[in-house]
Amino acid sequence: MEIGTAADWATFAATTFAVIAAGAALYYSHRANALSREIYREDVRVRNEAQARLVYARKQREIIYRKGQEIVADNDATMSETRGGLLGTTNETQSPGATRALEDLMVVEVVIHNDSKEVIGPFQVRLHDVIAGEPLTTSYGTEVVLAGKTSDPIQFAVPRFDGNYVPDISFRDSAGLCWSRRGYEPIQVLDEQRRRFFAELAGLQRFRG
Known part of the structure; x- marks a missing residue:
């Protein structure tokens, strides 16, 4: 049986080493490319979320009103009824046109903050x-469109006062990406149905701030 010369063994060893080295280089090249793609995706995610992280809504206060009591108006805040028949106006001589509670209710004041530019x-x-x-x-x-570095107060009239409420905001950022946030929880990407809903509203925007 021929074992071969030292030169043959040296050639075989060199070839084997070259194959192993090439395989290792290819492996680490794939790993590096995968890592680069992962870093790039993370960088895109962070940049995409940068504005959304600066948008939030917080509950400022809750005010309880009994039936017939006059609602203390905040001229800067928009009032929304969570169902009809909660609020009404009066023709009384002392305060004509005043808004009064038609039943026991609670007014929840929420402030939307856009701390981005x-x-x-x-x-x-x-x-x-x-x-x-x-x-x-x-x-x-x-x-509504809310300008950068501004806030917008909103008041919600809710029946009774046995609920525990946190604000839930959904919005489209300046890059056209749609997000949601409940209270101070982390932001979430809106689902496709909600994104279509916001796309339809884009042509109806008004400006606030």
């Missing part, structure tokens, strides 16, 4: 009932 809009704000585990159907702001 860019506009957001359209946006939609509604109250989420923590106890019931679902949002109230009435919302505000679907056709």
